[in-house]
């Protein structure tokens with residue numbers, strides 16, 4: 001156990017399996033606190049306000065940004081996403097392990113503002129497998145998938161900026177590796 005649990009950032013291209021890995025990990029370790037982001041994206045079927053995201057309007061997002069309420073924020077594939085600052089700082093103060101699942105631009109901002117953060121990159125086993133997962137998820141129309149794959153090329157190229165890389169071949173293995181990196185097990 002380290003003296004003070006650090007902030008861990010998990011990033012990686014859309015469709016690589018971030019949500020799947022995090023959900024698997026938290027099933028067995030609910031003490032890992034996952035920040036709930038605000039987003040202007042519309043909810044997918046089954047997504048709940050306050051659980052998966054805080055779904056906000058453009059005006060509400062403008063206010064969150066203007067009031068300095070976000071630790072970081074970014075525009076990704078046509079929508080804005082941001083991490084509510086207060087909740088993260090509160091958990092870190094209490095010494096709880098904190099996980100942010102955010103995009104590359106957000107990860108860079110956190111690196112700049114919180115030097116103790118550990119940045120973890122989740123990589124696909126191959127480009128073809130990433131396309132298969134993103135397409136197979138069936139949550140986005142083809143033009144949105146295209147946009148996300150375009151972003152994915154930039155994100156994959158930025159992998160060397162991260163402290164650690166985990167390849168998502170097996171959800172179970174990656175979840176275990178992530179827990180170990182977070183000093184939870």
Ligand SMILES: Nc1nc2c(ncn2[C@@H]2O[C@H](COP(=O)(O)OP(=O)(O)O)[C@@H](O)[C@H]2O)c(=O)[nH]1
Pocket residue numbers: 011012013014015018019037038041072073074076081082083101102103104105106107
């Ligand atoms: N910068 C930033 N990115 C976020 C935040 N929340 C989610 N994201 C990222 O935004 C991207 C799109 O998320 P989403 O629309 O849920 O699609 P999915 O990751 O493919 O399921 C992903 O890379 C997320 O990690 C946030 O608060 N800040």
Ligand SMILES: Nc1ncnc2c1ncn2[C@@H]1O[C@H](COP(=O)(O)OP(=O)(O)O)[C@@H](O)[C@H]1O
Pocket residue numbers: 012013014015016017018019020021133134136137168169170171
């Ligand atoms: N290790 C894996 N092997 C095969 N399929 C996976 C794996 N991890 C995730 N998936 C599948 O890939 C798709 C995208 O995963 P998701 O967790 O939504 O990605 P992200 O949150 O990174 O956008 C989902 O259909 C999920 O079931």
